[in-house]
Amino acid sequence: ETGVTQTPRHLVMGMTNKKSLKCEQHLGHNAMYWYKQSAKKPLELMFVYSLEERVENNSVPSRFSPECPNSSHLFLHLHTLQPEDSALYLCASSQEWGSRLDTFGSGTRLTVV
Amino acid sequence: AQSVTQPDIHITVSEGASLELRCNYSYGATPYLFWYVQSPGQGLQLLLKYFSGDTLVQGIKGFEAEFKRSQSSFNLRKPSVHWSDAAEYFCAVGEPGDYKLSFGAGTTVTVRA
Numbered sequence: 001e002t003g004v005t006q007t008p009r010h011l012v013m014g015m016t017n018k019k020s021l022k023c024e025q026h027l028g029h030n031a032m033y034w035y036k037q038s039a040k041k042p043l044e045l046m047f048v049y050s051l052e053e054r055v056e057n058n059s060v061p062s063r064f065s066p067e068c069p070n071s072s073h074l075f076l077h078l079h080t081l082q083p084e085d086s087a088l089y090l091c092a093s094s095q096e097w098g099s100r101l102d103t104f105g106s107g108t109r110l111t112v113v
Numbered sequence: 114a115q116s117v118t119q120p121d122i123h124i125t126v127s128e129g130a131s132l133e134l135r136c137n138y139s140y141g142a143t144p145y146l147f148w149y150v151q152s153p154g155q156g157l158q159l160l161l162k163y164f165s166g167d168t169l170v171q172g173i174k175g176f177e178a179e180f181k182r183s184q185s186s187f188n189l190r191k192p193s194v195h196w197s198d199a200a201e202y203f204c205a206v207g208e209p210g211d212y213k214l215s216f217g218a219g220t221t222v223t224v225r226a
Contacts, residue, residue, distance in 0.1 A: 002156065042117070042216040043203070090156055104156035
């Protein structure tokens, strides 16, 4: 265990569904991140939160909506997704924004049908 | 902007043999360099990182990497692989003072008995 916990581990959803991914860390880190990992492609940074404020949104479609209610929790709300959104979604955290990123969760494997 | 190239998509190595994974980057100054490993169904785990100083960096699980400025490379090595080293390996580059990392597309390592 890395200290970053993601749930669920696997998720299958239809294109009209609404679901949420959850990430939790109790490492005392102040920055949290969402990454998308598609097969044979480099990791894509989606969102960055620092002290619960969003500091990065990498041109991610609005069907992905992040939420960071406190420094220990990060959500990714999903709605009306497309099959090409199927991927492994990884959460990560770091001590602070600007410090080295080195703690990842195990990811949520998302399949959109 | 920096970029990362991992020339080998897939490497097969015999258990007990040595392993070298290549990583080349494109960046104007000396970047921060990282190697991560991802086992099947898991998130990324940091193996080692280079910020400055000694160009030969020791990491966990018996891995080491050498930064060669003249070749813009940061190759990962292990003298004797174990079956548990079968995984996907990612090289990443970051700019000093910036939280963003650029990842390579990864190299899959298969270990045969």
